[in-house]
Amino acid sequence: MMENHFDVLIVGAGMVGAAAAVALGQQGWRVGLVEAKAPAEFDPQQPMDLRVSAISAASERLLAELDSWPGVLAMRAAPYDTLATWENPNNEVSFCATDLQHDHLGHIVENRVVQLALWQQVAALDNVELLLGHYPSDLSQDAEHARLTLNGQPYRAKLLLGCDGAQSKVRQAAKIGVSGWNYRHHCMLINISTELPQQRITWQQFYPSGPRAFLPLVGQQGSLVWYDSPERIAELKRLPKAELKAQIQGAFPSRLGEFEVLNCASFPLTRQHAQHYYCQRMVLLGDSAHTINPLAGQGVNLGFKDVAALAEVLAGATPEALASDPAPLLAQYQRKRRADNLMMQGAMDLFYTTFSNDLLPLKLARNLGFKLAQNAGPIKHQVMRYAMGL
Numbered sequence: 001m002m003e004n005h006f007d008v009l010i011v012g013a014g015m016v017g018a019a020a021a022v023a024l025g026q027q028g029w030r031v032g033l034v035e036a037k038a039p040a041e042f043d044p045q046q047p048m049d050l051r052v053s054a055i056s057a058a059s060e061r062l063l064a065e066l067d068s069w070p071g072v073l074a075m076r077a078a079p080y081d082t083l084a085t086w087e088n089p090n091n092e093v094s095f096c097a098t099d100l101q102h103d104h105l106g107h108i109v110e111n112r113v114v115q116l117a118l119w120q121q122v123a124a125l126d127n128v129e130l131l132l133g134h135y136p137s138d139l140s141q142d143a144e145h146a147r148l149t150l151n152g153q154p155y156r157a158k159l160l161l162g163c164d165g166a167q168s169k170v171r172q173a174a175k176i177g178v179s180g181w182n183y184r185h186h187c188m189l190i191n192i193s194t195e196l197p198q199q200r201i202t203w204q205q206f207y208p209s210g211p212r213a214f215l216p217l218v219g220q221q222g223s224l225v226w227y228d229s230p231e232r233i234a235e236l237k238r239l240p241k242a243e244l245k246a247q248i249q250g251a252f253p254s255r256l257g258e259f260e261v262l263n264c265a266s267f268p269l270t271r272q273h274a275q276h277y278y279c280q281r282m283v284l285l286g287d288s289a290h291t292i293n294p295l296a297g298q299g300v301n302l303g304f305k306d307v308a309a310l311a312e313v314l315a316g317a318t319p320e321a322l323a324s325d326p327a328p329l330l331a332q333y334q335r336k337r338r339a340d341n342l343m344m345q346g347a348m349d350l351f352y353t354t355f356s357n358d359l360l361p362l363k364l365a366r367n368l369g370f371k372l373a374q375n376a377g378p379i380k381h382q383v384m385r386y387a388m389g390l
């Protein structure tokens with residue numbers, strides 16, 4: 001049987017895999033993009049999806065380079081220019097885009113909208129082929145190729161990218177181990193309609209049982225994020241909408257205003273980090289390499305940084321170098337990304353453990369920290385720049 005041959009095969013066409021396909025396709029590589037499930041087409045009348053992400057300024061820039069950002073804006077995205085966080089409402093820290101002479105800090109976008117905008121660019125590239133509706137099997141590699149089977153057909157490539165999420169089959173095939181744990185919190189996402197007009201602020205209040213946050217969505221809508229024990233989240237999930245609303249009113253700050261519950265779902269929270277980002281010809285990006293506490297909305301932004309780093313490394317590579325031995329290139333990619341991802345995971349965990357308790361000395365220290373942070377001037381601006389990926 002004839003083998004189908006690509007320079008790069010990518011398993012998973014979620015936000016990260018689709019971005020990688022466009023980035024490498026734009027460089028001229030012949031790319032095969034394997035995805036099991038197509039996202040539903042966009043219709044402006046559709047209710048907002050529950051899965052949304054805070055897309056940073058750096059991710060926005062990458063999506064613009066991939067010609068996908070106009071596609072996102074043509075569907076729907078809510079800009080925010082202020083990020084406020086506090087434990088005691090008297091010690092609020094707020095970060096404003098105007099402090100950095102920016103119009104906005106980021107956008108809240110449905111994951112599917114980002115994915116669809118990237119898929120539009122995949123369709124526009126002749127050298128990128130979407131292989132849709134298949135779960136690959138027989139993933140393997142040798143010194144010359146990585147291989148897989150799709151629907152009984154053999155495929156091979158010089159490089160196989162695992163962009164297939166936290167339960168990555170590519171990672172398993174490459175025999176790359178992970179370290180990590182489940183956090184003791186689950187997270188509930190609740191879409192609401194609000195009496196307030198479309199907002200440009202995202203805020204988060206810390207409680208010993210976990211943070212509670214508001215993310216603005218387009219129109220008079222918002223996404224609430226409620227972290228709590230798995231038992232409490234399971235209890236909330238069972239409630240009818242009217243009772244859930246009453247619980248939210250009791251638990252969230254009054255600045256939320258009047259609202260109605262539209263939809264909700266819950267997610268366990270896991271931290272996971274691959275011990276290596278590549279093995280021979282298989283390489284991991286996005287959630288297949290790392291998952292992080294979503295506390296500061298960094299997950300897919302780190303995945304997009306992975307894409308940018310791999311694209312930068314491959315931009316300077318010749319087809320011969322990729323064919324003979326990709327290890328030096330992939331080592332460069334790993335050097336660029338692994339320490340940065342690990343640092344962000346560590347920072348989120350430090351935040352998470354510092355805030356998820358009710359010890360008085362820590363509480364006092366935290367609130368002093370908030371006071372200092374609010375008045376930290378240039379340091380605060382540096383933190384903002386880092387969070388925005390600038």
Ligand SMILES: Cc1cc2nc3c(=O)[nH]c(=O)nc-3n(C[C@H](O)[C@H](O)[C@H](O)COP(=O)(O)OP(=O)(O)OC[C@H]3O[C@@H](n4cnc5c(N)ncnc54)[C@H](O)[C@@H]3O)c2cc1C
Binds near residue numbers: 014015035134298
């Ligand atoms: C509650 C919550 C809130 C979050 N909020 C934010 C936020 O505000 N900002 C942020 O940056 N991040 C956030 N994240 C993280 C973000 O959602 C993930 O980092 C991001 O979705 C990872 O994208 P990915 O493309 O790597 O993986 P995935 O989104 O998991 O995509 C994997 C793709 O691969 C496909 N696939 C899987 N297995 C196979 C297979 N065997 N064959 C073929 N296809 C396959 C899947 O169908 C899917 O399309 C949040 C996460 C959670 C849980």
